[in-house]
Amino acid sequence: KQEVTQIPAALSVPEGENLVLNCSFTDSAIYNLQWFRQDPGKGLTSLLLIQSSQREQTSGRLNASLDKSSGRSTLYIAASQPGDSATYLCAPGGDDYKLSFGAGTTVTVRA
Amino acid sequence: DAGITQSPRHKVTETGTPVTLRCHQTENHRYMYWYRQDPGHGLRLIHYSYGVKDTDKGEVSDGYSVSRSKTEDFLLTLESATSSQTSVYFCAISVLASAQGEAFFGQGTRLTVV
Numbered sequence: 001k002q003e004v005t006q007i008p009a010a011l012s013v014p015e016g017e018n019l020v021l022n023c024s025f026t027d028s029a030i031y032n033l034q035w036f037r038q039d040p041g042k043g044l045t046s047l048l049l050i051q052s053s054q055r056e057q058t059s060g061r062l063n064a065s066l067d068k069s070s071g072r073s074t075l076y077i078a079a080s081q082p083g084d085s086a087t088y089l090c091a092p093g094g095d096d097y098k099l100s101f102g103a104g105t106t107v108t109v110r111a
Numbered sequence: 112d113a114g115i116t117q118s119p120r121h122k123v124t125e126t127g128t129p130v131t132l133r134c135h136q137t138e139n140h141r142y143m144y145w146y147r148q149d150p151g152h153g154l155r156l157i158h159y160s161y162g163v164k165d166t167d168k169g170e171v172s173d174g175y176s177v178s179r180s181k182t183e184d185f186l187l188t189l190e191s192a193t194s195s196q197t198s199v200y201f202c203a204i205s206v207l208a209s210a211q212g213e214a215f216f217g218q219g220t221r222l223t224v225v
Contacts, residue, residue, distance in 0.1 A: 001170070004153075031212060032211065032212050032213075034213065034214060036216075042218070042219075043201060043216045043217060043218040043219050044154075044201065044203075044216040045216075046213060046214065046215060046216075049211065049212075049213045051211055089153070089154070091154075091214070093212060093214070096142065096159065096161055096167075097142055097205040097207075097212045097214065098144070098156055098159060098169070099144075099146075099154075099156070099203075099214055100156075101146075101153040101154040101155075102153060103151070103152075103153045104153065
Protein backbone atom coordinates (compact mmCIF):
# COMPACT_ATOMS: atom_id res chain seq x y z
CA LYS A 1 0.00 0.00 0.00
CA GLN A 2 1.37 3.37 -1.00
CA GLU A 3 2.04 5.66 1.97
CA VAL A 4 2.41 9.38 1.27
CA THR A 5 3.88 11.87 3.71
CA GLN A 6 3.85 15.62 3.28
CA ILE A 7 6.10 17.89 5.28
CA PRO A 8 5.51 20.38 6.76
CA ALA A 9 1.85 19.96 7.71
CA ALA A 10 1.45 23.73 7.85
CA LEU A 11 3.46 26.71 6.72
CA SER A 12 3.03 30.45 7.24
CA VAL A 13 5.18 32.88 5.28
CA PRO A 14 5.17 36.60 4.43
CA GLU A 15 4.18 37.61 0.93
CA GLY A 16 7.00 37.39 -1.58
CA GLU A 17 8.80 34.50 0.06
CA ASN A 18 9.42 31.30 -1.91
CA LEU A 19 7.60 28.17 -0.77
CA VAL A 20 9.03 24.65 -0.65
CA LEU A 21 6.60 21.78 -0.07
CA ASN A 22 7.90 18.25 0.34
CA CYS A 23 6.28 14.94 -0.45
CA SER A 24 7.63 11.44 0.08
CA PHE A 25 6.09 8.12 -0.94
CA THR A 26 6.99 4.52 -0.15
CA ASP A 27 6.37 2.69 -3.45
CA SER A 28 8.48 3.98 -6.33
CA ALA A 29 6.51 1.98 -8.91
CA ILE A 30 4.37 4.95 -9.89
CA TYR A 31 2.90 5.97 -13.23
CA ASN A 32 2.82 9.68 -12.51
CA LEU A 33 2.54 12.18 -9.68
CA GLN A 34 0.15 15.10 -9.38
CA TRP A 35 0.08 18.16 -7.20
CA PHE A 36 -3.30 19.61 -6.31
CA ARG A 37 -4.54 22.70 -4.59
CA GLN A 38 -7.63 22.67 -2.36
CA ASP A 39 -9.32 25.76 -0.99
CA PRO A 40 -11.51 25.38 2.14
CA GLY A 41 -14.80 23.67 1.35
CA LYS A 42 -13.89 23.25 -2.30
CA GLY A 43 -12.80 20.52 -4.65
CA LEU A 44 -9.29 19.71 -5.84
CA THR A 45 -7.63 21.71 -8.60
CA SER A 46 -4.84 20.06 -10.54
CA LEU A 47 -1.65 22.15 -10.52
CA LEU A 48 1.01 19.98 -12.12
CA LEU A 49 1.37 16.46 -13.44
CA ILE A 50 4.78 14.80 -13.67
CA GLN A 51 5.15 11.59 -15.61
CA SER A 52 7.32 8.90 -14.01
CA SER A 53 9.94 9.40 -16.72
CA GLN A 54 10.22 13.13 -16.07
CA ARG A 55 12.36 14.93 -13.51
CA GLU A 56 10.40 18.17 -13.28
CA GLN A 57 7.47 20.16 -14.57
CA THR A 58 6.87 23.90 -14.56
CA SER A 59 3.81 26.09 -14.82
CA GLY A 60 4.20 29.81 -14.21
CA ARG A 61 5.48 30.34 -10.67
CA LEU A 62 5.14 26.64 -9.87
CA ASN A 63 7.83 24.04 -10.34
CA ALA A 64 7.61 20.42 -9.27
CA SER A 65 10.47 17.96 -9.19
CA LEU A 66 10.33 14.19 -8.99
CA ASP A 67 12.97 11.74 -7.79
CA LYS A 68 11.16 8.50 -8.36
CA SER A 69 13.92 6.18 -7.16
CA SER A 70 14.09 7.86 -3.76
CA GLY A 71 10.32 8.39 -3.54
CA ARG A 72 10.36 12.18 -3.31
CA SER A 73 8.71 15.13 -4.96
CA THR A 74 9.01 18.81 -4.16
CA LEU A 75 6.71 21.65 -5.13
CA TYR A 76 8.29 25.10 -5.35
CA ILE A 77 6.13 28.21 -5.47
CA ALA A 78 8.06 31.36 -6.30
CA ALA A 79 7.26 34.82 -4.95
CA SER A 80 4.25 33.73 -2.92
CA GLN A 81 1.05 35.80 -2.85
CA PRO A 82 -1.89 35.82 -0.41
CA GLY A 83 -3.93 34.09 -3.11
CA ASP A 84 -1.60 31.09 -2.82
CA SER A 85 -3.05 30.37 0.63
CA ALA A 86 -4.60 26.89 0.41
CA THR A 87 -3.91 23.25 1.15
CA TYR A 88 -1.55 21.53 -1.29
CA LEU A 89 -1.88 17.80 -1.87
CA CYS A 90 0.63 15.41 -3.39
CA ALA A 91 -0.73 12.30 -5.11
CA PRO A 92 1.39 9.59 -6.74
CA GLY A 93 -0.54 7.57 -9.31
CA GLY A 94 -0.27 3.80 -9.59
CA ASP A 95 -1.87 1.09 -11.68
CA ASP A 96 -5.22 2.02 -13.23
CA TYR A 97 -4.18 5.61 -12.47
CA LYS A 98 -5.39 5.30 -8.90
CA LEU A 99 -4.09 8.10 -6.71
CA SER A 100 -2.78 7.89 -3.17
CA PHE A 101 -2.89 11.08 -1.18
CA GLY A 102 -0.88 12.69 1.53
CA ALA A 103 -2.60 14.68 4.28
CA GLY A 104 -1.48 17.90 2.65
CA THR A 105 0.42 21.03 3.55
CA THR A 106 -1.70 24.01 4.58
CA VAL A 107 -0.09 27.24 3.41
CA THR A 108 -0.85 30.71 4.71
CA VAL A 109 0.73 33.68 2.91
CA ARG A 110 0.58 36.84 5.03
CA ALA A 111 0.11 40.16 3.27
CA ASP B 112 -13.02 20.63 -14.34
CA ALA B 113 -13.32 18.24 -17.32
CA GLY B 114 -17.11 18.39 -17.22
CA ILE B 115 -17.67 16.53 -13.94
CA THR B 116 -20.91 17.08 -12.05
CA GLN B 117 -21.72 15.55 -8.68
CA SER B 118 -25.22 15.37 -7.24
CA PRO B 119 -26.47 16.11 -4.73
CA ARG B 120 -23.94 18.62 -3.42
CA HIS B 121 -25.23 18.33 0.13
CA LYS B 122 -27.32 15.65 1.82
CA VAL B 123 -28.45 14.82 5.33
CA THR B 124 -29.77 11.32 5.85
CA GLU B 125 -30.72 9.04 8.71
CA THR B 126 -28.76 6.06 9.93
CA GLY B 127 -29.83 2.86 8.20
CA THR B 128 -31.18 4.43 5.03
CA PRO B 129 -29.70 3.78 1.58
CA VAL B 130 -28.13 6.74 -0.20
CA THR B 131 -26.97 7.10 -3.80
CA LEU B 132 -24.54 9.72 -5.01
CA ARG B 133 -24.17 10.44 -8.69
CA CYS B 134 -21.16 11.44 -10.73
CA HIS B 135 -21.71 12.56 -14.30
CA GLN B 136 -19.07 13.36 -16.89
CA THR B 137 -19.56 14.83 -20.33
CA GLU B 138 -16.42 13.63 -22.12
CA ASN B 139 -16.61 9.81 -22.20
CA HIS B 140 -13.48 9.13 -20.17
CA ARG B 141 -12.94 5.50 -19.31
CA TYR B 142 -11.62 5.77 -15.74
CA MET B 143 -13.78 7.12 -12.92
CA TYR B 144 -13.20 7.08 -9.17
CA TRP B 145 -14.94 7.73 -5.87
CA TYR B 146 -12.88 9.08 -2.95
CA ARG B 147 -13.86 10.20 0.51
CA GLN B 148 -12.11 12.95 2.44
CA ASP B 149 -11.99 13.01 6.22
CA PRO B 150 -9.95 15.11 8.64
CA GLY B 151 -6.82 13.24 9.63
CA HIS B 152 -7.15 10.72 6.80
CA GLY B 153 -6.82 12.75 3.64
CA LEU B 154 -8.50 11.35 0.55
CA ARG B 155 -9.03 7.61 0.34
CA LEU B 156 -10.23 5.57 -2.64
CA ILE B 157 -13.59 3.83 -2.20
CA HIS B 158 -14.24 2.25 -5.62
CA TYR B 159 -13.23 2.89 -9.17
CA SER B 160 -14.31 1.96 -12.68
CA TYR B 161 -12.29 1.25 -15.80
CA GLY B 162 -15.22 0.91 -18.17
CA VAL B 163 -18.95 0.24 -18.41
CA LYS B 164 -19.82 -2.50 -15.92
CA ASP B 165 -16.11 -2.80 -14.96
CA THR B 166 -15.53 -1.77 -11.36
CA ASP B 167 -13.15 -2.63 -8.56
CA LYS B 168 -12.69 -1.95 -4.87
CA GLY B 169 -10.46 0.65 -3.31
CA GLU B 170 -9.02 0.73 0.18
CA VAL B 171 -12.24 1.69 2.03
CA SER B 172 -14.97 -0.13 0.12
CA ASP B 173 -16.86 -1.80 2.99
CA GLY B 174 -20.45 -0.53 3.16
CA TYR B 175 -20.35 0.92 -0.36
CA SER B 176 -21.32 -0.36 -3.77
CA VAL B 177 -21.02 1.19 -7.23
CA SER B 178 -22.54 0.86 -10.63
CA ARG B 179 -21.63 2.06 -14.06
CA SER B 180 -24.22 1.23 -16.70
CA LYS B 181 -23.23 4.12 -18.97
CA THR B 182 -19.84 5.67 -19.67
CA GLU B 183 -20.92 9.05 -18.39
CA ASP B 184 -22.43 8.02 -15.03
CA PHE B 185 -20.80 6.44 -11.99
CA LEU B 186 -23.08 5.87 -9.00
CA LEU B 187 -21.97 5.33 -5.42
CA THR B 188 -24.46 3.70 -3.05
CA LEU B 189 -24.26 3.52 0.70
CA GLU B 190 -26.28 0.42 1.32
CA SER B 191 -27.26 1.30 4.92
CA ALA B 192 -25.77 4.61 5.98
CA THR B 193 -23.84 4.82 9.24
CA SER B 194 -22.47 7.82 11.11
CA SER B 195 -18.93 6.75 10.15
CA GLN B 196 -19.87 7.45 6.53
CA THR B 197 -20.36 11.14 7.26
CA SER B 198 -17.78 12.62 4.95
CA VAL B 199 -17.11 14.63 1.84
CA TYR B 200 -17.24 12.45 -1.26
CA PHE B 201 -15.34 13.31 -4.41
CA CYS B 202 -15.67 11.86 -7.86
CA ALA B 203 -12.69 11.96 -10.21
CA ILE B 204 -11.78 10.98 -13.76
CA SER B 205 -8.45 10.24 -15.41
CA VAL B 206 -7.85 11.75 -18.81
CA LEU B 207 -5.60 9.35 -20.66
CA ALA B 208 -4.93 10.33 -24.24
CA SER B 209 -3.88 13.95 -24.28
CA ALA B 210 -3.39 14.45 -20.54
CA GLN B 211 -1.43 11.26 -19.78
CA GLY B 212 -3.55 10.10 -16.91
CA GLU B 213 -4.13 13.49 -15.30
CA ALA B 214 -6.93 13.34 -12.75
CA PHE B 215 -9.70 15.89 -12.43
CA PHE B 216 -12.12 16.13 -9.56
CA GLY B 217 -15.72 17.12 -9.08
CA GLN B 218 -16.78 19.70 -6.51
CA GLY B 219 -17.71 17.14 -3.90
CA THR B 220 -20.81 15.97 -2.03
CA ARG B 221 -21.04 16.70 1.66
CA LEU B 222 -22.95 13.84 3.31
CA THR B 223 -24.10 13.90 6.91
CA VAL B 224 -25.56 10.78 8.49
CA VAL B 225 -27.56 11.50 11.66
